[in-house]
Each structure stands twice: as structure tokens, then as C-alpha cells.
Amino acid sequence: MAVRALGRPAVRHRLVTGAWQRVHLRVLVTHSGPLSPPQTRWAAVLHAGADAVLSHATAAELGGLQGFPSRTIHVSVPNAHQAPAVPGVRVHRRRGLGADGILPAVRPHRMRIEHALLDMASTATSEDAARAVLAAGVQQRLTTAARLRAVLDRLVRVRWRRLISETLADVEGGSHSLPELRFVRALRAASIPLPDRQVARQRASGRWYLDAHWEHARLTVEIDGTGHLDPRTWLADLARGNELTLAGDRVLRFPSFAVRDHPDDVVAHIALALTSPLTNTIMTTRGQVAATAATYTLNRVI
Template sequence: MWERARRELGGFGRGLPSDDADELSWVLFRQEDVLSAGQARRFLSEKAVRHRVVTGRWRQVHRGIYVTHSGPVGRAQLHWVAVLAAGPAAVLAGLTAAQAWGLRRYESAAVHLLLPARHQARSLPPWVRLHRTTLLPDEDVLAVGQPPRTMPARSLIDAAQWASTDDEARAVIAAGFQQRLVGGDDLHRVLDRLPRARRRELIRVTATDAAGGAHSLAEIDFLNLVRRAGLPEPSRQAIRRDAKGRRRYLDVWFAQWRVHVEIDGGQHLDPRTAWADMQRQNDLWASGDRVLRFPAWAIHHNPQAVVAQLRAALRSAGWPG
């Protein structure tokens, strides 16, 4: 849908306006060369606006919204088209806002907007998804910066609410912690203000586990597997020192029995990453720890074998079972 929007509408290189630039130039700079008809009328006559459109200097990309150049339209400009089309109360939200905060590897095919329920909706481009809320306190919205968007914790919670599946919702929450957009009780504080949030308990539990150190979705799924099997509760992302005194982070660590579990995602296929993992594993084995390794796919597709091997390792290490 992003590509469709970009094809329909046309980034575009923009320099900082000069010191003597007029107010219109600064508005266009702040808004990525996107302008509403109302804003245009503050600076130009109807005839002047029409002339710019007819001559191709400007394009009307949606009702009452102009892009003031003839080049291709980038993602940042699409955000402005969406916000200006929806009206001054609308803010970027969900995955769109989370991406603006730096979330990676979770692309949204649409621009997600959040609008207070009391505000009337306007005509929007087909690639915009408008969501309504009765609860949008000031602390959930970025106070400075443009375009307006929800804060990271609210963005992730809304993305999880609007996700098509529970697994997608959990993955987004885990990624927010893993990529350090949020931490600690950030999501819990927002959830306290949203008593009727969709998937509220799922988001709460996922955020609790992620804040406790199980940052990846595979680690969270492993933790749930351990609990369902009645195995002891491990530590997540525990810090150990290797033989050379370097800090090492363990995915899962059963400290009392010195059983360490590594959960391998796709990044472990890289030779340099694999060698670093081997060195860490060798240091742990050399000091007497038991080290188990499971690929992320086994957590989801062969959980019985994972639990059986983990139970056997814990019993061999002295866990009474």
C-alpha cells in the first residue's frame, strides 16, 4: 500500500530555508513541502494557488491537500498528507508512530492515525487507517516536534491493539523493548489509563516479561513454555563474566542449577555471530555450566522436545522435579 500511495502521488531533497525566507517557506520546510488549502490561503490568493497547480509546480494529492513540488512523494510527506487531511486533532499512531520513533522491521502498509472520538472525521486517502479514542491524555502525545504523534509506549500499545493476530501484537511489544523504544514500567503506566484496551492482559503480560529481560518473542514464548511445563522460573538476560572478565548476556539462566539456555534466531546464522556464540558457550562449559541451545522455530513447532531436553538437563543438575 505504501508503494501504491507513492505511485499515486509521485523523497525529495530539501534544504534549510535562508535567514530571510518568508513564513510560507518555513511552513513548507516544517511540513515536508505539504500544505493544506487552508494554510495556502493564509499566504496566497485562490488564483495564485490555482496557477501553481495548473503549471505543475504544485499537485493536489487529496481534497484540500497540496504537495508543493513535482518530484516523488516520500514516506514523511505521506504522513503529512494524512495528518493534514484528517484535521488538527489527528496524530500519527500505532505502527506509524512507532516507526517514527525508530521501530525497525515492522512495516505498516497504511498510515495509522488516532482521532479523539468527539472530532468529526474528514475525507481521507484510501491508504490511511483512522482509529478513534475517548482517552488521549496530553502525556500520550509528543509535546514538541512534527508531525504530531503518540509517545512510544502508547504507540506500541495501539499497534498491539490494532494488530491482526495475537502473535503480531506480542511481537511488536517485544520488539519495542528489544530495540529500546521503551523500558521498565512504561507500558504498564499507559495501560493503567486504558482499562478497556483490546488485548490488555496479553499486552500487560508480554510487557512484564519483556521488561524482565526476555526481549525477543522467542524468549517470551520459551518462558511461557517453561511455566506451562511446571519447570522452575529462570532469569532472563542475566549477566555473567567470561574467562577474560568480559560481560556476557545469557538468554535464559537457571542459576541454582547452572543451566543456561540460548535461543537462536536468524542472526545466529551469520558466521561472526556464530563464532561469538561458540566462544561464550565454550567459556560456560569450561566453568561447569550446562548449556542448551534451541532454534526459535523449535520453541513454536516442537515444544515437547524442548521441554523434555530442558527437564532432563535440570534433573541431571540436581533439580528434584
């Protein structure tokens, strides 16, 4: 385009003198300074050719995803297209790159968040990495498990389809982080009944959500990541745990690394709590306490 507009000698002169710079084989920049992030992304899309769109981690980050930065710019093109390999750019060829998966109102065009997240999951380097990105997308309120599943059902070829489908089912059930997903997998492997997840509780200190709760056993399990080491978070955790205990619940806390590295120990503690005679005692005691409270109230009225 530059050659057609100015002629080859004029373009060559600008490149030789350093007024312009060549970023990729077919991409020139009309200044000599460093490229801004938007210019770098534009250059990658132009290099990939017609119908190229930003995808995978690049599109997801632009769509708001946090915690999964990528130094590589990811671009997707229709399956028949070819683009030379260049440093810092990864070109993905895929079938069925339909318009419904592209955000047409942004420039350069990029994949919608659901497609970007599923692409990241299907090209992840491990099963845990695939699970983590799906959970994060929902936890950060960028999309929902239902919308991800609707897109997944329309895609023809997806690596780890079963894994992704199972992860979405767990996310729908309330598992919103990788440690919580690992926790559910460990429970399933041990044939332990799954708890209710992200159970809302309203107490004097405010509203919060329990990671896992077995109501029949009055058992609550909290899975603590590194963020819970912050003193203010730790104190808030203690206060919530005390309120739950005073309300009649038992509370077990596990660090996320224990769920990852020692799932058998975690499961053993939970199995013991669920099968302990104390569970039946708690249920009986709850009825006795309720009866005693009613009698006390009646006597006060009389």
C-alpha cells in the same frame, strides 16, 4: 487556506497547469514533484483534520523502533472526528486522546513511544505480533516495561489488555525477544519452574548475557535466532558455550523455530535436564571440586 489567500481561479489554474498537485481532498502541494516522506506524513495529518497526530507504527518508527516498517501512514484523531478514507493512510479514532500521550515539540505532532507501542500491540493481527512489538520496544531501549505498564493502567479501553499485561511482566523478567517470550509460555504450560533470564556472565572473552539459567541445576539454555547463523556469531557462541561448560554448566541450545514449532520437544529436553540424576551429581561434584582445590592450594602453601 490557499483559496482564501489567492482566490479560487488562481488555485485552479495552478492545479490545471500542473504547477501544484492535489494529494488529498483538502490537501494541496505547491510543487509538481514526488513528495518526500515528511511531506507525505504532513499530508496525512492535514487530511485527517484538526487535532490529528501520527500514531501506531508511524509514530513508533519515528520514535526509533526498528524491524516493524509500515507502508501505511497511521494517524489518530479524537473519537468524534470523521475523515474520508484515502489510499496509504489509516485513520484511527480513539477516546481519551489526551495531551499527555502526545509529543508537542515535534511537527507534525505524534504519539509518545509508549502510546504508539501499546496501540500497535492492541491492533496487531496476532498475539505473537503484539508480544513482539512490546519486547522490541524494550529491547531497543526506547522505553521500559514499567513505563508501558503505567500508560496501560491509565487507558480505559485496550484490546488484549491481559495479554499485554502478561507480556510486560515477562519482559520485566528478562525476556527481550519473541522467541524468549514463547519459551517462557511453553515452560509455564508445562509447569516447569521459570529460570533467571538475561543473567550476566563475565568471562575471559568479555561480558555477555545468558537467555535462561537455572542456577540450582547449573543449566543454561540459549535460544538462537537467524542472526546466530552468521559465522562470527556462531564462533562466538561456541566459545561462550565452551567457557560455560568448563565452568561446570550444562548448555542446551535451541533454534528459535524449534521454540515456535516444536515447543513440546524443547520443554521435554529441559524437563529431562532438570530432573536428571546428573543434576544432583553436578551439585555434589561442585562441592568435591571446591574441596579438592582448597586442599591442593593448602598443600602448595605448605
